[in-house]
Amino acid sequence: MARTIQSLERAAAVLRLLAGGERRLGLSDIASAIGLAKATTHGLLRTLQQEGFVEQDTASGKYQLGAELLRLGNSYLDVHELRARALVWTDDLARSSGESAYLGVLHQQGVLIVHHVFRPDDSRQVLEVGAMQPLHSTALGKVLAAFDPVAxxxxxxxGEFPAITELTVTDPAEFEKGLEETRSRGWASDLGETWEGVASIAAPILDRRRMPVGAVGITGAVERMQAGGTLHPRLVAAVRDCARSVSRDLGAGRF
Structure with a gap:
């Protein structure tokens, strides 16, 4: 097994700690959490601070993540021409549907959310850019699994289809049958399979080679997304129109 660099592992541990839980932490809290002496931890923090990955509040002396991490994160996401091309269209999708809009790509056996537009109301919402969603239960994941051979x-x-809710499809044969339906109609849905009481609709995005490069979708409460047990056709149409528009901007042409 290849040897790892201990100082980098420790720096990564500091960054992960600051990324979760409380927004700001003191030296003692950080040292205790990662199991290092204060002097060692202080050295790590000083180096990270010099590189812009960590910032220290002048009043409290506590540490938080720095702006350089945001710049690197946005740089990573912006390498996807997909995201750049989809910004305007996903804004329009959220506005026309009244629901949250998401853009996802295949990443490490899951769906990485690379863009998220809030539902256009005054409700409290959490930005989910960078979050991972399962392939087997979400509408975005099903679209990728249906149209992308790699996914x-x-x-x-x-080989595993874990049950996330009581409605999650866990049988591979049944899941494959659902993918066939997704391919034939051009879109996928998730009705309470990932989050109870939440529904999603998604459609594939194609590039100039007409290859799937991602998926776009909307998510909202089941009672808003459907009526009489059927998803609102206007919402399905809105998602598909958005996917077509982004695909055309990526050079896929008319389809």
Whole structure:
């Protein structure tokens, strides 16, 4: 097994700690949490601070994540031409549907959310950019598994379809049947399979080679997304129109 660099592991531990839980932490709290002496921890923090990855509040002396991490994160997301092309269209999708809009790509056997537009109301919402969603239960994941051979292999080779809610499809044969339906109609849905009482609709985005490069979708409460047990056709149409628009901007042409 290849040797790792201990100082980098420790620095990563500091960053992960600051990324979760309380927004700001003191030296003693950080040292205790990662199991290092204060002097060692202080050295790590000083180096991270010099590089812009950590900032220290002048009043309290506590540490928090620095702006350089945000710049690097946005740089990573912006390498996706997909995200850049989809910004305006996903804004329009959220506005026209009245629901949250998401853009996802295949990443490490899951769906990485690379763009998220809040539902256009005054409700409290949490930005989910960078979050991972399962391939087997979400509308975004099903679309990728249906249209992207790599995503399909990832989900099928995993061999496990864990039950997230009582409605999650856990049988591989039934899941494959659902993918066939997704391919035939051009969109996927998730009705309480990932979050109870929450529904999603998603459609594939194609590039100039007409290859799937991601998926776009909306998510909202089941009672808003459907009526009489059926998803509102206007919402399905809005998602598909958004996917087509982004695909055209990526050079996929008319379809």
């Amino acid at each position: 399909h292999n990832e989900v099928m080779e995993a």
